[in-house]
Amino acid sequence: MPTLLTGGLLIDGSGAAPVTNGAILIDGERIRAVGHAREITVPSGTTVIDVAGKTIMPGLIDAHDHMCHTGFDRAARLASPLSLTMMKVADNLRVTLEAGITTVRDAGGLDAGFKLAVEQGLIPGPRLVLGVSIISRTGGIGDPRLPNGADLSGDLPGLPWPVADGVDECRRKVREVVHAGADQVKLASTGGVNSDTLTAIDVAYTYEEVAAIADEARLQGKRSFVHAYGGPGADYAIRAGIDSIEHGAYLCREPEWLDRMAAQGTYLVPTFMVIELHRTKGSPFAQFKAAQMREEHALTMRMALERGIPVAMGTDAGAYGHGHNAVELRLMVEAGMTPMQAIVASTKVAAECCELGDDTGTLAVGKYADLLVVDGNPLNDVAILDQQSRLSLVMKGGKAYVDRLTHVA
Numbered sequence: 001m002p003t004l005l006t007g008g009l010l011i012d013g014s015g016a017a018p019v020t021n022g023a024i025l026i027d028g029e030r031i032r033a034v035g036h037a038r039e040i041t042v043p044s045g046t047t048v049i050d051v052a053g054k055t056i057m058p059g060l061i062d063a064h065d066h067m068c069h070t071g072f073d074r075a076a077r078l079a080s081p082l083s084l085t086m087m088k089v090a091d092n093l094r095v096t097l098e099a100g101i102t103t104v105r106d107a108g109g110l111d112a113g114f115k116l117a118v119e120q121g122l123i124p125g126p127r128l129v130l131g132v133s134i135i136s137r138t139g140g141i142g143d144p145r146l147p148n149g150a151d152l153s154g155d156l157p158g159l160p161w162p163v164a165d166g167v168d169e170c171r172r173k174v175r176e177v178v179h180a181g182a183d184q185v186k187l188a189s190t191g192g193v194n195s196d197t198l199t200a201i202d203v204a205y206t207y208e209e210v211a212a213i214a215d216e217a218r219l220q221g222k223r224s225f226v227h228a229y230g231g232p233g234a235d236y237a238i239r240a241g242i243d244s245i246e247h248g249a250y251l252c253r254e255p256e257w258l259d260r261m262a263a264q265g266t267y268l269v270p271t272f273m274v275i276e277l278h279r280t281k282g283s284p285f286a287q288f289k290a291a292q293m294r295e296e297h298a299l300t301m302r303m304a305l306e307r308g309i310p311v312a313m314g315t316d317a318g319a320y321g322h323g324h325n326a327v328e329l330r331l332m333v334e335a336g337m338t339p340m341q342a343i344v345a346s347t348k349v350a351a352e353c354c355e356l357g358d359d360t361g362t363l364a365v366g367k368y369a370d371l372l373v374v375d376g377n378p379l380n381d382v383a384i385l386d387q388q389s390r391l392s393l394v395m396k397g398g399k400a401y402v403d404r405l406t407h408v409a
Contacts, residue, residue, distance in 0.1 A: 001045045002027040005393075005405075006037045008051035009377055013058040013347035013362035015340060018379065024056055026369040029397040034363050049405050051373050054392055057343065058363055059102025059370040060385070061350035062325045064225075064246055064269045064314025067092050067128075068109035072194075072319050074144075074152040086156070089114065093125030095323040099388060102370040102396045103127040105184070105354045107225070107246065107316065108134035108142070111158035112181030124401055127370075129354045131186035132177045133162040134227065135170065135213060140204045141192045141227060167212045170205075174216040183355075184243075185217040185224040190233035192247075193278050193289045200289060201231030201250055211240040223355060225269075229293070230254075238266060244353055246314065247271050249297035251304070258300075262307040267353045270301050272331035274316035281320060298335035305336070312353040313346035326385035329378075339382040369398040373405060 003026045010022020012034065023037040025046070033040045042048065070077060070088045077085060093114065096104060104126040111132065118125040136142025142162040144153035160180050164173035174185055189205045191198025198204070205213075210226075214237075217224040223243040228234040230250025237245060238260050244267040245251070251258055251268075261268065275297060279290035304311055315328045329342040337345065351361025360370045373393035376384045384390050394402035 001047060002032060002043055003047045003049065004040070004042055005049050005051050005056055005373060008054045008056045008373065010034070010363070011055060011057040011343060011379070012364065013344060015344045015348070022056055024363060024369075024371065026395075026398050029368055031363060031365055031367050031369050033365060051392070051405065053375070055374040055377055056363070057372050057374065057378070058347040058361060059372055059394070059396060060100050060326060060346045061103040061313065061354065061361060062096075062101050062126075062315050062328075063105045063244075063312040063350045063353045064107045064271055064316050065096070065104050065325065066109050066316070066318040067096070067104060067106050067114070067322075068156060069318035078152065082157075089156070090117075090123045090125075092318065092322045093118065093123060096325065097124055097126050097396065098394060098402050099323040099325060100372050100385065100391050100394050101126050101325045102394070103129070103351065103354060103356060103360060105129040105131070105314070107131050107314075108162075108186050109156070109159070111156045113158060115181070127356065127360070127396070129183045129356070130181055131184055131225070132180050132182040133160045133186070135164055135173050135177065135185070135187040136162050137204050137209075138163055138165050139197065141188045141195050141198070167208050170209045170212045171216045174213055174220060178220045178222060182222065185213065185220075185222050186227070187213050187224065188227040189237050190228045190231060192227065192229070193275065193293075194282065194286045196283075196285055200229035200247075200293065201233070203231060203233045203236075205233065205236065207236040207239065210236040210242070214240040214242050238264075243267060244269055244312070246316070248300055249275070249293040250300070252296050252300040255303065258303055258307055258309065261304070262309050265310065267310050267312050267349075268301070268304045269312050269314035269353065270297065270332070270335070271314050271316040271328075272297065272335060273325070273328045274320070276331060277317055277320045301332070302336040305341070310349050310352065311345050312350040313342070314350070323388075324386055329385055330383045333382050339379045342382055343378065368396070370396050
C-alpha cells in the first residue's frame with residue numbers, strides 16, 4: 001500500500017524554496033505526489049507517518065567514489081582471498097547506502113557484477129554508475145605496476161587492464177571498458193596527489209590521445225570523465241569535450257578554461273573530501289601536495305559557480321573508509337557554497353552528471369522514491385547529514401534501508 005510522509009520540511013533538491021508542512025506520497029518504487037500536505041490526496045489504506053520536526057529530501061549522490069577501495073595497503077589485499085575482498089566491497093556498498101548515499105558513480109575499480117547484484121537485490125547498495133577501469137598511460141595513476149615491474153593491481157575479475165598508450169590503443173581501451181560494462185568512460189590526463197612520481201599538473205596523455213578517448217566514448221554512446229587537476233592535461237580534456245572534470249584544483253589559474261567549460265556545459269566534481277584526508281592522514285608527499293592546493297581548490301569552485309558551471313558532489317574518499325560521504329557537503333560550504341547549493345550539487349546536479357536526472361536527484365512525481373528523512377534542518381547545519389543517528393529514514397526505490405520511523409506509523 002502507499003506510504004505518506006507528512007508534516008516535515010520538504011527540500012526537493014531543485015533549489016526551490018523549502019516547503020513547510022511538506023508531504024510525499026510513495027507508491028511502490030516511485031513518487032506519486034509531493035508538495036504541501038494540504039495539496040495531496042491520500043488514497044484509502046495509505047500508511048501515514050508524521051515527520052514533523054524533520055526534513056524530507058532526496059537521497060544524496062556521490063558522483064566520484066571507489067567502492068572497491070579497502071585501504072591503501074595493496075600488499076595486504078593481494079595476500080587476501082579474493083572472496084574476502086569481494087565481501088568487503090559488498091559491505092562498503094551497504095555502509096554507503098545506509099549513510100544516505102542512494103547513488104554512486106564508481107570512478108574505477110568496480111566490476112559489473114556488483115551493479116547486477118545490487119539491481120537484483122542480492123546485496124544492499126546504492127544505484128551504481130560504473131567507470132570500470134581508469135584508462136591510464138604507462139606510469140600514470142592507473143598503472144598498477146611498480147618501477148621494478150611488480151604488479152600490485154589486485155583488481156576484481158572482469159576489469160580490463162587499464163594501461164593504454166597511443167591513439168589506437170586508447171580507442172581500443174574505450175571499447176574494452178564499455179564491453180566490460182562501463183556506463184561512463186574514465187581516464188587520467190594528469191598526475192595526482194597520492195602518486196609519488198607525478199605531480200598533480202604533470203601531463204599524462206597527449207591531446208591526440210585524450211581526444212581519441214573522448215571521441216570513441218561518444219561513438220559508443222557514453223559520456224567521459226577525467227582525473228585532471230590542472231596544467232596542459234586539464235586543458236586537453238576540456239578542449240576534447242570530456243564531459244566531467246574530476247578534482248580540477250588548479251583550474252583557477254586559467255580562467256579561460258573555466259569559460260570554455262561553462263560554454264560547453266562541462267561538469268566539475270571538486271572532491272574536497274579526499275584532498276582534506278590526504279592533507280591530514282595521507283603519506284608525507286600526499287600531505288604536502290594536498291596542503292599546497294587547498295586555497296586554489298576552493299577558489300576554483302567559486303569561480304566555477306560564478307560562471308554557471310554545474311558543480312556536482314563527489315568524494316573520492318573510499319580508500320580512507322566508507323560511509324561518511326556527506327562530509328563533502330560541509331567542505332563545499334566551507335569552500336564557498338550555501339547549504340542549499342551544496343544540497344543541489346549532491347542531488348539534482350550529481351544525478352544529471354550521472355545521466356540519471358530523469359529518474360532521481362529531485363523529489364518529483366514519477367521519479368524513484370530515493371529519499372532521506374533527517375532529524376533537523378540541514379539548511380541550518382549541513383553537517384548533520386553526516387550524523388547517522390539523525391537519518392530517520394533512508395529509502396531507495398521505495399524500500400527502506402534505514403528506518404527509525406515505523407514506530408510512529
